[in-house]
Amino acid sequence: MRPDAIVAGFMLGTARQAPRLDGALASGIAADDPAAALKLLALAGQALRFSRPSAPPAFDDVAGVADTRRILSPPARRLLLRLVTGKGGSADDAAARAVAHAIARLRLRPHPFDLPRLGGFVRKFAEQLGPAALEWATRGDGEARPAGYFDADEVGPDTWTLATPARKAGYIAGLRKTDPAHARTLIAAQLVNERAEARARLIGTLVIGLGADDRALLESLAADRAPRVKDIALRLLARLPGTAAAEARIADIVSRIATAKAGLLRRRTTLKLQLPANIREHQAPAWLAETFSAVGLGQIADALGLPPADLVEAARDDRHLPVGLAFAACIDRHFDELRTICAGPLPDGWTTFLDQGLEAFGLADAADRAAWASATLNPAAWQMMPGAWQAEALQQQLVDGLPPAVAAELLDSPAWRGGTQGAGTQGEWVTPIAALIPAALLPRLRERLAALPPETNGRALLLTELLSLLERHANEDPA
Amino acid sequence: MLSIEKIEALAPDQSSLAAARKLLKPAGWPTLAEDGAGLVWGECQGSGATPYRVALTEADAGYKCTCPSRKFPCKHALALMWMRVEATTPFAPGSPPDWVSDWLGRKRGPSAAAKPDADAPPKARPSVAALGEDAEADAPDPAAIARAAQQRDRNRAQREALIGEGVDALDRWIADQLERGLAGFDQRAQAECATLARRLVDAKAGGLANRVEQLPGLLFAIDEAHRGAVAAQQLATLHLLASAWRRQDRLPAALRADLRQMIGWTIGRDALLADPLAVKAAGRWMVLATVEEVQPDRLRRIETWLARTGGDEESPPFAVLIDFVPVSTGSTGNAFAPGEVIDATLVFHPSPVPLRALIAAQTGGSMADEDWQPAAADLDAAWAGYQSALAQRPWLGEWPIAARDVTIRSAGGRLFAVGGTLALPLAPQDADSAAPLLDAGVIGLFGLWDGQALRPKFAGTALGRWTA
Numbered sequence: 001m002r003p004d005a006i007v008a009g010f011m012l013g014t015a016r017q018a019p020r021l022d023g024a025l026a027s028g029i030a031a032d033d034p035a036a037a038l039k040l041l042a043l044a045g046q047a048l049r050f051s052r053p054s055a056p057p058a059f060d061d062v063a064g065v066a067d068t069r070r071i072l073s074p075p076a077r078r079l080l081l082r083l084v085t086g087k088g089g090s091a092d093d094a095a096a097r098a099v100a101h102a103i104a105r106l107r108l109r110p111h112p113f114d115l116p117r118l119g120g121f122v123r124k125f126a127e128q129l130g131p132a133a134l135e136w137a138t139r140g141d142g143e144a145r146p147a148g149y150f151d152a153d154e155v156g157p158d159t160w161t162l163a164t165p166a167r168k169a170g171y172i173a174g175l176r177k178t179d180p181a182h183a184r185t186l187i188a189a190q191l192v193n194e195r196a197e198a199r200a201r202l203i204g205t206l207v208i209g210l211g212a213d214d215r216a217l218l219e220s221l222a223a224d225r226a227p228r229v230k231d232i233a234l235r236l237l238a239r240l241p242g243t244a245a246a247e248a249r250i251a252d253i254v255s256r257i258a259t260a261k262a263g264l265l266r267r268r269t270t271l272k273l274q275l276p277a278n279i280r281e282h283q284a285p286a287w288l289a290e291t292f293s294a295v296g297l298g299q300i301a302d303a304l305g306l307p308p309a310d311l312v313e314a315a316r317d318d319r320h321l322p323v324g325l326a327f328a329a330c331i332d333r334h335f336d337e338l339r340t341i342c343a344g345p346l347p348d349g350w351t352t353f354l355d356q357g358l359e360a361f362g363l364a365d366a367a368d369r370a371a372w373a374s375a376t377l378n379p380a381a382w383q384m385m386p387g388a389w390q391a392e393a394l395q396q397q398l399v400d401g402l403p404p405a406v407a408a409e410l411l412d413s414p415a416w417r418g419g420t421q422g423a424g425t426q427g428e429w430v431t432p433i434a435a436l437i438p439a440a441l442l443p444r445l446r447e448r449l450a451a452l453p454p455e456t457n458g459r460a461l462l463l464t465e466l467l468s469l470l471e472r473h474a475n476e477d478p479a
Numbered sequence: 480m481l482s483i484e485k486i487e488a489l490a491p492d493q494s495s496l497a498a499a500r501k502l503l504k505p506a507g508w509p510t511l512a513e514d515g516a517g518l519v520w521g522e523c524q525g526s527g528a529t530p531y532r533v534a535l536t537e538a539d540a541g542y543k544c545t546c547p548s549r550k551f552p553c554k555h556a557l558a559l560m561w562m563r564v565e566a567t568t569p570f571a572p573g574s575p576p577d578w579v580s581d582w583l584g585r586k587r588g589p590s591a592a593a594k595p596d597a598d599a600p601p602k603a604r605p606s607v608a609a610l611g612e613d614a615e616a617d618a619p620d621p622a623a624i625a626r627a628a629q630q631r632d633r634n635r636a637q638r639e640a641l642i643g644e645g646v647d648a649l650d651r652w653i654a655d656q657l658e659r660g661l662a663g664f665d666q667r668a669q670a671e672c673a674t675l676a677r678r679l680v681d682a683k684a685g686g687l688a689n690r691v692e693q694l695p696g697l698l699f700a701i702d703e704a705h706r707g708a709v710a711a712q713q714l715a716t717l718h719l720l721a722s723a724w725r726r727q728d729r730l731p732a733a734l735r736a737d738l739r740q741m742i743g744w745t746i747g748r749d750a751l752l753a754d755p756l757a758v759k760a761a762g763r764w765m766v767l768a769t770v771e772e773v774q775p776d777r778l779r780r781i782e783t784w785l786a787r788t789g790g791d792e793e794s795p796p797f798a799v800l801i802d803f804v805p806v807s808t809g810s811t812g813n814a815f816a817p818g819e820v821i822d823a824t825l826v827f828h829p830s831p832v833p834l835r836a837l838i839a840a841q842t843g844g845s846m847a848d849e850d851w852q853p854a855a856a857d858l859d860a861a862w863a864g865y866q867s868a869l870a871q872r873p874w875l876g877e878w879p880i881a882a883r884d885v886t887i888r889s890a891g892g893r894l895f896a897v898g899g900t901l902a903l904p905l906a907p908q909d910a911d912s913a914a915p916l917l918d919a920g921v922i923g924l925f926g927l928w929d930g931q932a933l934r935p936k937f938a939g940t941a942l943g944r945w946t947a
């Protein structure tokens with residue numbers, strides 16, 4: 001008998017089925033041996049341990065992903081693992097976001113052997129870490145993708161409909177900049193296949209190059225069954241001059257602004273915004289954002305018969321109107337007026353934007369966000385460094401980092417120098433703020449970090465070291 | 480800077496200082512080095528298979544040691560500080576190895592919480608001067624030594640008898656399981672194995688007890704269709720051990736010594752170094768894998784797998800260093816990392832296939848830059864090596880498989896190591912970590928074969944080194 005047949009014979013139990021003592025293995029066992037079953041088991045078990053495991057009839061054909069990005073250098077691999085895994089590591093904070101963004105910008109990729117260890121980090125930032133990481137992260141998600149789908153670093157006309165909602169929106173946003181009409185046609189065709197979240201993202205891209213030609217599509221979506229989609233469509237419609245929604249929104253805003261004259265020698269116009277009676281103080285920012293993010297500063301100025309600069313000046317003494325005008329200035333990119341507002345009545349205005357998210361004001365691409373940062377952030381005037389939440393939120397909105405001039409100003413600011421000494425602060429801002437500093441200023445950042453207490457600067461120093469390594473590696477000759 | 484007064488202030492108690500003083504001999508420290516800027520590190524050979532690694536920053540007396548002691552600082556850290564203060568032992572200049580740099584990278588500044596409580600009642604501080612008083616008490620008493628030896632012999636005979644009863648109980652239990660049938664064994668294994676393990680612990684057969692207690696976990700880790708066959712193989716091995724125990728006088732000396740270790744006899748470091756059966760092998764060894772596992776007896780088993788990369792070609796090609804640390808002390812991690820190379824003399828536990836070893840003397844170590852490739856052998860040759868080892872040691876456990884020209888391929892949702900005429904299935908729990916090897920082409924692979932599946936641990940590939 002074969003060893004596996006002998007073992008199978010023991011499954012039912014020797015009480016029911018006595019072991020058969022025939023064959024080569026049982027040849028040395030006497031039939032009346034009281035330990036016959038044990039001996040037979042030992043021999044069969046041992047024989048099985050000698051046998052070669054059976055091979056499958058055929059192996060899968062696995063086509064690898066053609067990833068042309070450069071693999072991280074060994075020192076960078078070690079630092080990345082330490083930064084996003086293990087003790088004190090995090091795969092989803094400002095440092096991790098900054099590293100993922102740098103890897104994407106420099107066209108690098110994690111070593112394939114590190115993907116399982118980097119687990120959460122790869123899943124979170126797969127789209128930035130290259131095709132191989134994306135293929136690894138989407139394994140087993142049930143989506144069928146055509147051969148070669150992952151080979152291209154960016155999605156294209158043939159593959160964008162198979163991508164994740166964020167990648168789809170990214171592709172359409174890029175197309176809107178060069179060919180808005182074609183992008184709109186693609187959106188209209190794809191909407192029926194998408195869930196609410198993806199529909200909202202796609203419609204949100206219409207803010208780029210928004211024009212009268214988009215009106216028909218937006219009006220068709222104004223009755224969408226998903227409230228979020230409907231809301232976005234109505235907001236965009238309100239930005240189109242001449243639409244009923246836009247006229248109504250402007251009329252509503254103007255009706256709430258009271259005009260007066262002030263000053264004894266030199267009479268000047270002053271404006272005051274009357275909030276709706278049912279809006280309490282803590283609800284004001286949200287109401288202002290909702291109301292003023294649908295119209296541009298120029299439209300309000302036209303309706304009030306004032307140049308934009310005069311409008312800002314007239315509103316400076318009001319408690320709420322500068323906030324609303326700051327939001328509206330973002331909508332039609334009146335960044336000079338925005339700078340005036342933030343330098344004057346609204347020094348911490350940037351935090352109000354973060355509460356709503358910059359997308360709400362149509363700041364979709366890196367250039368717009370950099371212009372917003374230059375207009376709103378004035379670190380030299382800060383009394384103290386931002387809190388942990390504000391710093392994290394700022395970094396989340398500015399993944400490309402601060403404009404160099406703002407970053408340099410920040411590193412030399414009095415607030416940085418006294419940053420960890422204020423009451424109630426333990427330096428939680430250090431890592432997210434360090435993640436905002438652009439590559440060119442990394443040496444200066446390292447000097448500033450070294451001067452901070454060691455219990456606050458560890459992660460930021462690690463991040464700085466890793467970012468420097470990435471920059472150096474990307475600039476080296478591949479040969 | 481460090482001083483004797485500072486060491487006294489840091490020492491948790493007088494006994495720590497006394498223990499540290501015994502470690503001041505440089506012979507017990509295979510590595511003592513410094514970077515010239517206040518960073519000092521060393522390796523201290525303790526009673527375990529692997530040396531403890533100690534690092535120290537002189538400026539703030541920060542320290543780190545891999546030993547499982549609950550005292551902070553431990554005797555190893557105190558001894559290193561002490562040697563530094565005495566300045567009679569040379570410290571080799573060098574750049575810090577990875578394990579020191581890694582600690583330094585994670586090290587926090589001095590903690591405010593460490594400051595002594597001014598309101599606490601004063602207590603006697605440990606003192607170096609006080610150590611002189613204890614030294615005379617160490618003189619041995621010949622009569623006491625003789626009494627202890629007699630007592631040991633009595634205990635040994637008593638234990639032999641108890642183990643004999645234990646293995647008889649084990650055989651009865653296996654026969655009982657066969658009578659009831661192995662088809663449902665997995666369902667009743669938890670309770671039945673726990674009962675038998677307690678009986679074997681009472682019989683002083685700790686090795687057998689651990690093996691029995693681990694059986695249910697082993698079965699539940701595999702798919703249901705194969706549990707019956709695996710249970711049969713495990714029970715067969717247990718019966719082999721029981722039968723061999725009864726006939727141990729007729730076994731070759733090395734196999735008998737191996738058997739006794741499997742049953743639960745332990746052999747101390749000094750006894751092993753003096754054992755004529757123990758193979759000694761000097762050479763260059765590369766760390767290929769570290770494995771940590773918590774045993775049912777609440778000990779953490781830490782295995783360090785080494786491959787010989789230089790030295791005597793006749794000596795064993797692989798070795799495993801095994802240390803046990805109580806789980807309650809918290810995870811200490813392994814002192815070695817895959818890829819490290821050590822120059823050392825290993826002494827192997829007596830066995831027909833020497834594998835388990837400890838470091839008898841270490842002369843150096845570093846992180847290897849080169850990639851590892853197994854000695855010229857394909858998967859078929861490695862399999863033949865496994866079969867040969869199994870023939871010589873029938874209760875063989877995990878066995879190192881190392882082969883060149885291996886590819887990792889998938890079929891039916893499982894991964895296989897394919898080479899020559901063989902396809903070894905990889906353990907399902909390693910599928911995620913080994914998946915990148917699917918694209919790595921032809922590799923040199925090291926893994927541990929447990930009789931059912933291969934656990935890949937280390938690979939040399941065109942993309943560099945892969946570790947599990």
